[in-house]
Amino acid sequence: MTISFSRLIGLLLLCLLLGFAFLLPLIHHGDPLEQDLLQMLHAPSGGNLLGFDHLGRDMLPRLSAALRLSLGLAALCVMSALLAGVLAGVFSALYGGWLDRLLSMLGDMCLALPGLLLVLLLAAIAPDSPGMLWLGISLVLWVEFFRVTRATLRPIVQAPGMQASKLLGFSAFYRFRRHLWPALAPVLTTLTLFSFSSAIMAVSALGFISVGVRPPTPELGLMMTELLPFAWEAPWLLMQPVIALFLLLISLNLLMKEERK
16 A cells, blocks of 8 residues: 555654654653753753753753643543544434434533633642543543544445345344444554544643643643743744644644545
């Protein structure tokens, strides 16, 4: 199987960011919370590749920890939403009736409020709680998995091949693997990448308005807010989380571009 140039670039960027986030602590043992006020706003140099922020904290381990938090929390949200949404969509398509109506009503309830507002309400209930942040983003994302799964599988459930497998007594797992999964897998791949990108943007947007993750925890959106007052004095500091977030999102979009074909 050949791989397009755009997808190769996206995959390479994503691997580099993952390596920076998860492998850097193995070779660089800097503390992202340690302060040295004598190094405030110190420019990048050979000994400190990314410089120091306004509180004298080394930006290299801070940016690595921020990427680690964004990637980890987004992955947890997407996995939770995928499991809940796909299971609900499969049961809804297979059994229909009151179960389909109930699950569709739950999905409509989650969409009754804009996604960001729903997350804000949950974060207000338990401030500084990553658990509430995970719950809010997962509740927003699972509906899309549910609706896409349900819409994709409903025609297949009524297809002659699926009915024949059921009459022949094949197990539910076999019917899912043989008839449903081949139609569902390509759609889920694109949707998972899109949801991962949306989760990362949501975490960063909430951090930018100081909701969810609180200082001194390093997080991309929160770092932008902290460094914004020093944009003219030390522009290289503000650009670091901005560029990291940009590269992360563009890598996922390049991968999605290939999957849509």
